[in-house]
Amino acid sequence: MKKKKNLFRQIKHSFQVKVLISILFPVIIICIVSNLVISGVLGFQLLKKKEAIEKEYISVIEAYMEDAQKNLNILALLADNNSSVQWVMKRAYMDSVETKKYALDAQESLQDSLNANPMSGYVKNLFLVNSSGMLISVVSQQSAVRSEQIFLSPLFEEREDSRTAVSRVTDSVIGADRILAYVYPLDAGQDAFMYIEVDTKYFKELLEPYQDSANVLIRSLGSNGDIWYSSQKFEAEYLRYGEKRYIADSVPFVPFDIEISTMLERNIYTADNLLVLYVFLAAAATVICVGFTVSRMISRRITGPLRQVSNHIGAMIDQDHLFTDETIEMGEDEIAEIGRAFNRLVRHINDLIFRQKVMYEQKQRLEMNALQAQINPHFLYNTLDSIRWMAIIQNAHNIEGTVMSLENLLRNMAKGTGDKITLREELSLAQDYVNLQQVRYMEIFDYICKIPDEYMDYTIVKMTMQPVIENAIFHGIEPTGTYGEIRVAVCSEGEDLFISIEDNGIGMDEAELRDILKKKPGKNSMSGIGISNVNERLKMTYGSKYGLIYEAKKGCFTRVIIHIPKERKGEEGANV
Structure with a gap:
């Protein structure tokens, strides 16, 4: 019976039990209220989760777009740093065998670079052209192309910076297809350019992985407003209902002048769900107020002893000698055990300080004894050297070795x-x-x-x-x-x-x-x-x-x- 009473007393005074009571009481109330409103909140949470997932979809597509831009820039930079391209782009016509040789070298080099580039499967046309009439065709779907045709592309008029690449979805200068045009000014002169036409099937292939999982579209920001959809079903619904049925989350990709969008259906947001959400917020506020009041009452019984320990530690900061406080050991809970452990630590530290002081005094005594035992070393070494040389002259090798050993010992001892x-x-x-x-x-x-x-x-x-x-x-x-x-x-x-x-x-x-x-x-x-x-x-x-x-x-x-x-x-x- 006495053991049970002591066990109950330990549980009653346990710091862990106090903390559990202060936490579990408001948590239980919150759980009860949460179970009542969880059905209404679930739809809202699912929507947020789906929004987060589709933002990741946009990030992935945007990353592929950035890779495409980098690959086109790499192709342009290779051309820009090619000596044959630089030489040919300074000429106006194929008026010599040397010019034709350099043009052929430039064409073969760029063809090899294109074959190694991940965008090679989407490039329909690739030309090097200057305003003087020089034209090198690397890839072309039409056999006879003139430089004047290339300069008909609206990208040459839209360029704001003569040293920056520009890319837009526009009409092909070769045929009637819609393409992604890319113009890069070469360093050989501001009138020399690389012109590339990329097949728009690239956008369709980017959206294929999402045809069953998300509603994603890529839209050109140009005047024609070309749109590519992730699935035919989504395309039919979008053309039928328009954007009113969807909540759009869009990210522009400026280098290609396009926009990547995900579309979420609005029917997830209902008036009932919003009402339940408001009820949940009101109930949560009430629970927080009640929990705060109860926790405050309980915490006073916990923080009081902790504050006493903290004050005791703070009082020792400016003291030369650490001291114990028996009052912090009063009680039978874990805080009192901390107080007892802290007092034991203080006693141990004081003992270490005392031992360190004793060791320091011993070290001083040893150093003083060493100083007192010193004699003038140079006189002694010179005398021993004289004795050793006398022994060598007289062939007294035993005396010579003895003197040498003594001299070595004395020299090392003199160093400490x-x-x-x-x-x-x-x-x-x-x-x-x-x-x-x-x-x-x-x-x-x-x-x-x-x-x-x-x-x-x-x-x-x-x-x-x-x-x-x-x-x-x-x-x-x-x-x-x-x-x-x-x-x-x-x-x-x-x-x-x-x-x-x-x-x-x-x-x-x-x-x-x-x-x-x-x-x-x-x-x-x-x-x-x-x-x-x-x-x-x-x-x-x-x-x-x-x-x-x-x-x-x-x-x-x-x-x-x-x-x-x-x-x-x-x-x-x-x-x-």
Whole structure:
């Protein structure tokens, strides 16, 4: 019984239930009213849908018209840029063999262009003509055509711009057919033109796909008013009743001086449907008013807690320290849960800020220690160079190698320890350090490092391996008093790199391991960087998931694994 009561209480205070009530109440009323008026509105909606569909029909036909215009323009531009056409159109007569040769070349070239053009099946006549009497016939339905016939076309008088193509539905200058005439002025001179006559069957074929689905017509805007219909049935009805029976939606296509129209029957609009529409609008207005009033009453119970959360967030904008507000957690609905989650987020952010501050202070201490440990480098390098040359002169090659290793180490340490270098360079530094220690601890340990070349170009924080190797010598191998080995190996897993440094010295238990990690670097430490500092540097550089991994067994071995992400020069990024 108590569980049922708690469940009912949760449902009662649920934010989702409040929202559902505020939405469903007006929606239910709207659905009831809509079912009463849907039959009247349906006809109106169908009409609008059909209008939208037939607008798409017009768009498709208009697109085909634009393609036709582009294809005619392409044909004209090819002629305009043809050298033979340009040469011939500057002449008046076929008065030489050269002129006839160029005219034949121009005719053949334009015939090839026409055959490749999508409008070739509709072109009835195509001529190149100038006002001086030159005429080249590319396609003609009549064998003997004079230039004077071509200039009888009314398009030459209608041209307003001497450099623009013009096209109209008009009478053919060759026969008695109605055609789509096209005139284009050539660049060879304003008195030279390309004249094309296109068969009007092109318009009929454009309308054939719509003969069973829509009433579409194409009308010439010229004086004769030629009309092409999508079907014979539509043509008979249109001629019988005229435009009074239809609602026309027309789009002019100016380049061809025509108009594309779709015709919808007016009988869809009835007085009853309009009356029902008015009733629906009045009922919808009433429902909206009632729904708004009810929703307003309910929303006050919802927006109040949300406003409280918003005010709390706004109050923290200008504060240096984020703070929680226990009042936003009051309640048992989803808004209260948001308040509790927000307070948890604030506490987490404050914790991150504190940790970031601690890490910053640690970084400052490390940088200060590095500054305090610096000495005049040039004096030291010059002295070491002098010792090395003395060793070379005296053939003391061991001393020469030891001095060289020491000089390399000191030069790299003087540059700082925060930079990233390649694994190849880090291994070279480690080898220099091992060379020095092998001079000090002769015949005590061996250093084995076999790393595949595929890992050598990945980057690592400089002076990461040296403190680990130093720790393996002093705390692993030296206390045994016997010969030992230090092995270095590398492997990868996904986007991470693991560098293992293992010694077979005395090993250690967990207590000894904790002491080593807490111990600061001693006076004999070469770099002054302890194991714990290495771990901190890696976490500060790559993120908390990276650092050192320790494995040890008393009397057997100690293994330190350096865990870093795979990075190459130029690809370094922040790791979280």
